[in-house]
Amino acid sequence: MNLLLRVVSLIALLSGPLMAEPLHYDLDPTRSRVGFVATFGSDRITGTIPIATAEVQLDFDRAASSFVRVVLDATGARASFPFATQAMTGPKVLAVSQFPTLTFESRSLAVGTTSATLTGDLTIRGVTRPVMLEAQVFRQRGTQAGDRSRMSVRLNGTVRRSEFGATGWADMVGDVVELDILVRIDQIRG
């Protein structure tokens, strides 16, 4: 190997952390969970919505060039009891026969010391509204400190369903829906 090539590869190796590329991740839907909670009188309805597709790109040095886009399969949404599932997927709430997906697309990521704030556009029933999610990032079990190849991210936030026109059963089910999302992401190595 000639000298020039050695030098170039050495520079590339050293400068790696300084000019890091955004990392691309695969979201593992089977080990991820989009959960929600809404009030039902004095009780709570909980449930989950399956993730259809996800694009995750994180830039740990320049948060602004991070990007997340998640599509949820509204037709697979399930609540903690069967009547609630039917009510939720029906025309007065998610209207899944007309709007089979929910989408989230990030706009900005603000990174703090222990957590991050992810803001973006959430589309429900074809209506797009801004939403803010608090994110906590964890290493997955069995990974080393500083290993960013496999991570768990927990996202919490709330939406007002009335803002999306999902107003069904407003006399029984609360307007504020809490989101509790846990995603497991694995870096895609090119």
Add this chain to the structure above:
Amino acid sequence: MAAYNNDAGFGWVTRGLHWLMALALIAMLVFGTYLAGMEPALDRLWMYGAHKTVGFTLLVLSMLRIGWHAWSPPPGPIPDLAVWQLRLSRAVQRSFYALMLALPLSGWVASSATGIDTVLFNRWVLPPIAPVSEQWESVGFIVHGALGKLLALLVIVHVVGAFWHRNGTLRRMLFGHRKL
């Protein structure tokens, strides 16, 4: 004790249906009004199922009752009443039959329109008889509530009439015949 009705009185089938349905209908009026006003909770969801189950059973009983009366006609009114009394009692009784069909049907229509399964006896899903639509749902429940109030009003008129007649009308529905 005769099962069939005849010119002199009511058989036990008619009397049984009358008192069973009377009790159940009045209970359903109270229960339905409670349902519509109660604070929802998970441990109260069964009440909707119970209301629908009893209501649908009453729909079936109403059809059986109408069929039975076509097969075994009940005696006509005891003829010692004023014309207006005869007319009123006939109108009230006809309205009962119409309401015994229309009231549960309107509940079924409105429930169908919500898009949520109508489950009877905790296991059988009644097929929907209306499109899933907010309009059908709200009109359906308005009609259901209004027919319920009308039925309550008619029950009062009917009960007052039954005691008012004092000519054996109440006795023959209780015991089959006017005289003991």
